[in-house]
Amino acid sequence: MSQQTSDPKIYNKSSNPSITQVMEKEVSRRSVLKGSASLAAFSFLSGLGLSGCSSDSSDDTPVAGGIELGFDSIAGTKIDAVSVPQGYTAQILAPWGTPLNNQANDWDPDGNNTSTDQLNAMGMNHDGMHFFPLKNSATEGLLCINHEYINCDHLHPNGPTSPGDKRPAEEVRKEINAHGISVVHIKLEDDQWQVVKNSDYNRRFTAGTTMAVTGPVAESSLELLKTKYTTEKGDHKLARGTNNNCGNGHTPWGTYLTCEENWPDYFINHGTMDDKQERIGISDSVTRYSWETVDDRQEKETGEFSRFNITEGNNPEEDFRNEAHGFGYIVEIDPYDNKSIATKRTALGRFRHEDCSFGKLTEGQPVVFYSGHDGKFEYIYKFVSEALWNPADANPVDRLTVGAKYMDKGTLYVAQFNEEGKGRWIPLVESTSATPVGGTLGDKIGTLAEILLNAPLAGDLVGATKMDRPEWTAVDPESGTVYVTLTNNDERAQGDASNPRPDNKYGHIVRWNEGASATEFTWDFFLFGSDDSEDAQTNLSGLTASNEFGSPDGLAFDDRGILWVQTDGGEVDSTNDQMLAIVPSRISAPQDGSPAVNTDNQDELRRFFVGPNGCEVTGIAFSADHASLFVNLQHPGNWPPANGTTDATEETPVGFNVRPRSSTVVIRKVDGEPVGV
């Protein structure tokens, strides 16, 4: 079940064509082409993730020697517990409020923990996540976990308060500290993963943690980050903290990437809004939790709360007009060095980043990162590094220096999806033509730093394709094909008879292959979500009760080639949100333009996991031996049972109401063998 966490407003007012329009034309045209002259028109598909597959579109014979799912699709469930296939276990690990050190008191089921407790304990609403092994171990490592937002009703004993319209400082501090990222040292002992309390590795990052900012926005002579606080510190290349860390990524050199998504909802401008602030979604009337209303006399440091009010005052040295320029980035964290400073990489653009994945690496070629902007009719981006990949950088002494090498200089592109499966990456640089308005991005927006700072506006000006809420990206480790979840879009224009997907209620997955140059790609449809009760015009992938799903969101390949799909608010009648698995290399893409997963092969898509009532299933990580699969359950409704059990399959007793806790769940096989196969 979805919570209203994404911003439902449409900020993209451009007249760029949306993928839904392209899709309507495509599906319509493809059904006409089906079985006839389509082969030539869709010859681009031959390169799409088909290594080892038959070229016969009707032949779904498994690839010899390829990986195969080793479980049967499980039934959908709607209970206050998780469901896993037979022969599997599911363990609750590190739920919200778990102390990371002795500075935190134990989690209080009545909600009375303090802001200091919260700063030293697991945050709320677990989301993106990655497992970093210690000494190459599969049984000991560091989990980096995003905490996207909070549920105030559960965080505080009796919900939030605003006496006299001012939020109390202690409550807001606790809220800030429940956001952010946890780095938590974990260890497998006696078949149970444990948090290593008081480990030197354990860390929290919040909106109160000072961070470095690098890349063009930081280097700009315009001092785009200058605030009263940075002036006081004498350093205009820093940002105060991170927020709304949704999806994640990691790098080939062993660092964590955390992605700032719905941060604009936390800033307010009571003065004159400029077009750029409106485009990104900053409000002139309300913020998510009204943090800016705390009486500033209660601030522990300059602008602790008042910085969320970015109304212009006398000058940037005395106000926080530029504070929001420090948010909206991919943030790099070195989890292995507890003294390291988290670093915001501005060259990858500023928007509502959902997640970030790197493309298949080739020695001597640039490193590429993909990231979607989760918003209705927003865009998909890629960053191509200036530096060329040197495999020696996979094991560096100083990871953040390698991060600077590959992530601070390069080119940000925005995607244009065209008909016949062709696509174009448009560079967001000063010299790029602004179409159809004329001139260049430099003329219309300004320097490279200003273009990156306003990447969605730049996308508008170059004709980028409006997508149906891009969420996670994932890269096939073998073929390099890139997949993206487009979760849903209830404001897509009504279609006609030739449009099988009005309103895109269930979402879909598109994939692409890079072309011969950095500006070309080819794409096709991989999978459409649907309830199984929908007709064939909607249920384009032929889903059944065994695998019906909606609102694909979390998405990741493991390095064996299994693609894991997680859902957020998927409106299908038989089940709560879930995680499914599929091996794309086993599927031959039909060459008539219909989706790769269809009635002929949909048995390849299998439901692996179902979450408890009310939750979203998001975030995925693996131990190197694939024996432990970590997923996160965000905002469960009445779970876990609060009886001390660590068994995630144990149901909260009927009639028993708990203070719910987001949590990691570790899925293992009873026999300890790799999961999924």
Ligand code: FEO
């Ligand atoms: Fe935070 Fe778009 O999911």
Ligand code: CA
């Ligand atoms: Ca159904």
Ligand code: CA
């Ligand atoms: Ca998400």
Ligand code: CA
């Ligand atoms: Ca979502």
